[in-house]
Amino acid sequence: MASTIVNAPCTVPSVKGFETQNYVGLRPISSLRFNSGRTSTSGRSRGLFVVRACERHDGHVKKIEMSIEECEAAVVAGNAPEAPPVPPKPAAPVGTPVIKPYQLTRRPRRNRKSPALRASFQETSISPANFVYPLFIHEGWYSWILYVLTSTLVLFPRPAGQEDTPIGAMPGCYRLGWRHGLVEEVAKARDVGVNSIVLFPKVPDALKSPTGDEAYNDNGLVPRTIRLLKDKFPDLVIYTDVALDPYSSDGHDGIVREDGVIMNDETVHQLCKQALSQARAGADVVSPSDMMDGRVGAIRAALDSEGFHHVSIMSYTAKYASSFYGPFREALDSNPRFGDKKTYQMNPANYREALVEAHEDEAEGADILLVKPGLPYLDIIRLLRDQSPLPIAAYQVFS
Numbered sequence: 001m002a003s004t005i006v007n008a009p010c011t012v013p014s015v016k017g018f019e020t021q022n023y024v025g026l027r028p029i030s031s032l033r034f035n036s037g038r039t040s041t042s043g044r045s046r047g048l049f050v051v052r053a054c055e056r057h058d059g060h061v062k063k064i065e066m067s068i069e070e071c072e073a074a075v076v077a078g079n080a081p082e083a084p085p086v087p088p089k090p091a092a093p094v095g096t097p098v099i100k101p102y103q104l105t106r107r108p109r110r111n112r113k114s115p116a117l118r119a120s121f122q123e124t125s126i127s128p129a130n131f132v133y134p135l136f137i138h139e140g141w142y143s144w145i146l147y148v149l150t151s152t153l154v155l156f157p158r159p160a161g162q163e164d165t166p167i168g169a170m171p172g173c174y175r176l177g178w179r180h181g182l183v184e185e186v187a188k189a190r191d192v193g194v195n196s197i198v199l200f201p202k203v204p205d206a207l208k209s210p211t212g213d214e215a216y217n218d219n220g221l222v223p224r225t226i227r228l229l230k231d232k233f234p235d236l237v238i239y240t241d242v243a244l245d246p247y248s249s250d251g252h253d254g255i256v257r258e259d260g261v262i263m264n265d266e267t268v269h270q271l272c273k274q275a276l277s278q279a280r281a282g283a284d285v286v287s288p289s290d291m292m293d294g295r296v297g298a299i300r301a302a303l304d305s306e307g308f309h310h311v312s313i314m315s316y317t318a319k320y321a322s323s324f325y326g327p328f329r330e331a332l333d334s335n336p337r338f339g340d341k342k343t344y345q346m347n348p349a350n351y352r353e354a355l356v357e358a359h360e361d362e363a364e365g366a367d368i369l370l371v372k373p374g375l376p377y378l379d380i381i382r383l384l385r386d387q388s389p390l391p392i393a394a395y396q397v398f399s
Contacts, residue, residue: 128193129193134200135200136331136332137176137182138165138176138201140164140178167331173331178224183232187233197236198239199240200331203246205333208247209248210256216273218277223278223280226238238285239283239287241287241289242287242288243290244271250338253290253292254266254290255270262344264294265294275302284311285311285367287316290344299313312368314366314368316395319371354384368391370392370394371395375394
């Protein structure tokens with residue numbers, strides 16, 4: 001039995017506004033049920049008045065409201081139900097000048113007058129789903145220490161050094177052990193709505209080489225980490241970094257010739273193998289950050305040839321040479337052994353060159369264009385936003 005409950009005096013006829021003849025669709029009910037608990041307000045006894053929408057008789061529902069047709073007929077006959085009055089216009093403070101309102105055809109404030117309207121017309125919405133969480137990982141894992149207690153062999157887990165290592169140049173940030181610390185950090189991020197991460201590895205020096213071959217080791221740190229995370233969080237979106245600098249004994253993003261020149265096409269060949277290794281492990285988005293010419297098209301062709309049509313490419317389209325990268329390189333222990341990266345990263349003085357890079361990346365099959373650093377290059381972000389239909393990402397770094 002449906003009902004509507006409102007506070008009202010127990011004597012029904014004395015309730016102003018609840019006389020049934022004033023409301024189309026409400027009819028008197030012979031049996032009214034009242035709340036046994038009563039309170040006294042100004043000496044008057046009050047209880048609960050129940051207006052029932054329907055009653056059950058013999059197992060059937062008997063409606064007691066008026067039909068739609070009857071309601072319409074009553075309105076046509078001039079017996080429309082009463083509604084609350086229009087609220088009075090709020091008074092202005094004393095001393096407010098009385099003027100004739102301006103004749104404005106547009107008043108933009110109309111779309112800002114309430115939280116609901118502001119939310120309806122908000123042009124830019126940022127939520128945790130828009131963020132990609134950069135995570136630094138290393139080979140931190142638990143070793144087993146053997147103890148002898150009362151002639152009984154007991155194994156106790158003990159961290160090998162520190163599993164989560166603080167990064168000196170990035171207070172509050174850590175290199176996370178790939179088996180434990182990383183998993184815990186991802187779980188925390190997901191709890192607040194961040195479900196996309198990008199992995200950056202700190203590779204042991206013994207595995208680094210001039211050609212960065214460890215970058216495409218299917219059992220390397222990054223592929224192992226991807227497989228572990230996908231096993232624990234199947235819907236996690238995993239981005240990866242495609243570049244040789246974490247794996248290079250020279251600390252550069254590409255293979256270095258003996259005269260110091262960074263070899264472009266040979267590096268791209270290595271990057272394709274790296275992207276394929278990451279895709280095989282389960283990466284959702286591969287992100288070439290090396291700034292070699294032609295690498296987006298070559299990676300797209302390599303992925304498609306192996307059946308990874310579903311793997312996206314987020315290209316570091318406009319990656320400017322910057323001192324902001326110092327803490328990042330400390331986190332990965334990937335500082336260049338000599339020279340700088342200005343022959344492949346962009347000149348900070350160049351604005352239009354970003355369009356050249358963007359047009360090439362679009363033509364080669366990029367799915368997302370990225371600007372790095374983010375905050376110092378807001379003009380480049382705006383430029384690419386205006387010129388490209390692709391999603392624009394920004395990597396914000398701090399020094």
